[in-house]
Amino acid sequence: MTLLKLTEVDTFYGGIQALKGITIDVEEGEIVTLIGSNGAGKSTTLKSISGQAPVKAGSIVYKGTHITKFPPHQTARLGIAHVPEGRKIFPKMTVKENLTIGAFSLSNKKVIEENMTRVLTYFPRLKERLTQKGGTMSGGEQQMLAIGRALMMNPTMLMLDEPSMGLAPIIVEQIFEIIMELNKNGMTILLVEQNAYQALQIAHRGYVIQTGEIILQGKGSELIHNEKIKEAYLA
Numbered sequence: 001m002t003l004l005k006l007t008e009v010d011t012f013y014g015g016i017q018a019l020k021g022i023t024i025d026v027e028e029g030e031i032v033t034l035i036g037s038n039g040a041g042k043s044t045t046l047k048s049i050s051g052q053a054p055v056k057a058g059s060i061v062y063k064g065t066h067i068t069k070f071p072p073h074q075t076a077r078l079g080i081a082h083v084p085e086g087r088k089i090f091p092k093m094t095v096k097e098n099l100t101i102g103a104f105s106l107s108n109k110k111v112i113e114e115n116m117t118r119v120l121t122y123f124p125r126l127k128e129r130l131t132q133k134g135g136t137m138s139g140g141e142q143q144m145l146a147i148g149r150a151l152m153m154n155p156t157m158l159m160l161d162e163p164s165m166g167l168a169p170i171i172v173e174q175i176f177e178i179i180m181e182l183n184k185n186g187m188t189i190l191l192v193e194q195n196a197y198q199a200l201q202i203a204h205r206g207y208v209i210q211t212g213e214i215i216l217q218g219k220g221s222e223l224i225h226n227e228k229i230k231e232a233y234l235a
Ligand code: ATP
Pocket: 013, 016, 017, 018, 036, 037, 038, 039, 040, 041, 042, 043, 044, 045, 085, 194
């Protein structure tokens, strides 16, 4: 079943057109990756979906609902979780407070506790550090916290914006393991990465975006062997 469909999406920042007719879809249960170089429009695509960038034309449908003009709190309520580039955790708040904020639109304490327990089984490292201030955590731990916070709403789709950014290879490995585990347990994932090789290794399908347009798409296993991609993004 198609969970998410973008059709001919145009997004502008003032007079600058960042997305030029983006058409992509994500099936339930898939890992789909969006790769491309700096400034190609990867982050803007995620922001257009979650309601943080102004879509001017085209449509975005999630689970059959037109969400093109939905603000972030509404897309979150529908089950879309967005982990932004650079993590954006709250540095002065504890790990537990950061996680609790992720459940902002839930009011049932029991559900929040259940979600917390579930999130902490994915991230035992966070469980050991519940009272530590977010800002004093390592980069990898902060990335885990950002993902954990997004999972607190029990979303149906997780959008990750460059989770590997600035992390040592061994930590990236751990983050990707967790992404795969989440997916095995049913989470649909839309993954933006500059680390094309790693992303294509775990993705069912991928799209290549260049100056606001999709220039190539296919199975992860095919794209990883594509000569054009090897040349431009796997160097
Ligand atoms: P990166 O990995 O560098 O973040 P990206 O593929 O995610 O790259 P975007 O951040 O989506 O790229 O940017 C796409 C284009 O939109 C770029 O030309 C960028 O300069 C422009 N842009 C992004 N955000 C804004 C903004 N808030 N105001 C104006 N222009 C923006």
